[in-house]
Amino acid sequence: MPEQPVTPVAEFDPEDEYRPEPPPEPVPPAWMDGSRRIGIHTSIAGSYLNALDSAQRLGCNALQIFSSSPRMWQGGPSRIPDVDAKAFRARREELRLGPLVVHANYLINLAAAQPMLRTRSIQAFHDEIVRAVALGGDFLVVHPGARGESTPERAVATIIESVKQAARRVPLGGLRILIENTAGMGTAMGSRLEEVGEIVAGLDSLPSGACLDTAHLFAAGYDIKSEAGLASTIDVIDRTIGLDRVPVFHVNDSKIPLGGRVDRHEHIGAGKIGAEAFRRILTHPSLGSAPPQGVPGRAFLLETPIDDPGDDRRNVATLWDLAGLKEQAPPAEKGFSMLTAAAKKMAARFSKRKAKTRVAAAGRGGQLSRPTKRLSGKKTKRHRRE
Ligand SMILES: [Zn+2]
Ligand SMILES: [Zn+2]
Secondary structure, three states: OOOOOOOOOOOOOHHHOOOOOOOOOOOOOHHHOOOOEEEEEOOOOOOHHHHHHHHHHOOOOEEEEEOOOOOOOOOOOOOOOHHHHHHHHHHHHHHOOOOEEEEOOOOOOOOOOOHHHHHHHHHHHHHHHHHHHHOOOOEEEEOOOEOOOOOHHHHHHHHHHHHHHHHOOOOOOOOEEEEEOOOOOOOEOOOOHHHHHHHHHHOOOOOEEEEEEHHHHHHOOOOOOOHHHHHHHHHHHHHHOOHHHOOEEEEOEEOOOOOOOOOOEEOOOOOOOOHHHHHHHHHOHHHOOOOOOOOOOOEEEEOOOOOOOOHHHHHHHHHHHHOOOOOOOOOOOOOOOOOOHHHHHHHHHHHHHHHHHHHHHHHOOOHHHOOOHHHHOOOOOOOOOO
């Protein structure tokens, strides 16, 4: 048998060694520069771009959107066409808006014990993640869900598992998933900050955190209206979730009194929480957007009703004012609102017609005889802010 040729040992030249360039230090986005970020939930009706333009015209430097219809399982395509996503990201860059918060669909119930609903919820939340990433979202906010017959402990475990499954194999990029606290209607999870904290802790393998809604806190029994109540609530937040894990606040006044456990938002200063409490919240050093005590880029986003044209713009201006930053607020476009007078009239006509149909159907013993809460609910007269 011929001898195997001996392969000569290659001379090792250290110059040949593959040395990749060190990865560049990630540059934090402009919205994390320590400045206060204030915005409002804006509508994507017509085009995703409309949401960005509305935010700018309303005097915001941050915003929240839905990425599809929030009350339908299939409210549009589950994926966003590449051209649309690209145009959206470019326009957002141009307008220097951030953070961008995407709010998930309301039908998603990550706590569901019932297998069909749970599967559907995980799939829908997966689609939410994919769309939020496509749009270049910074945060995706989701409600923890309702536990039904399940125990709170069991539900917490289910929620954690559902989020993990939905996020499996999706490169999240810069997206963080935020669990929102709730008012505690029915069997809704997340009205106790301990529960939110447990869920967030269970998700620490993912970029995650919490979004806290002031109206939900108040309705759930956290007295953020008083100075002492705010201080003790901040202590509880820090103990259960960790203040540094709360990069987004939903800033809403509440139609519902302390501990009323119902979720009804009101204009800032016109509800049970009141303007002075919001001034304390917006100027509290632990809730700031700048280090050392604050979280860079922390955003305060409104989800207040728009009963009359201009309510959106006025609520944004109120936040800047209460934060003591009127001078630094980006200019709003005079007279702009997401609700135009014409649209308001049309909505009123539409709901009148709907009510008529209901009455007629009731007369015939029709199916619509049981009025839905939404249609029958007497419109609460708007409290004028002084
Ligand atoms: Zn929410
Ligand atoms: Zn709410």
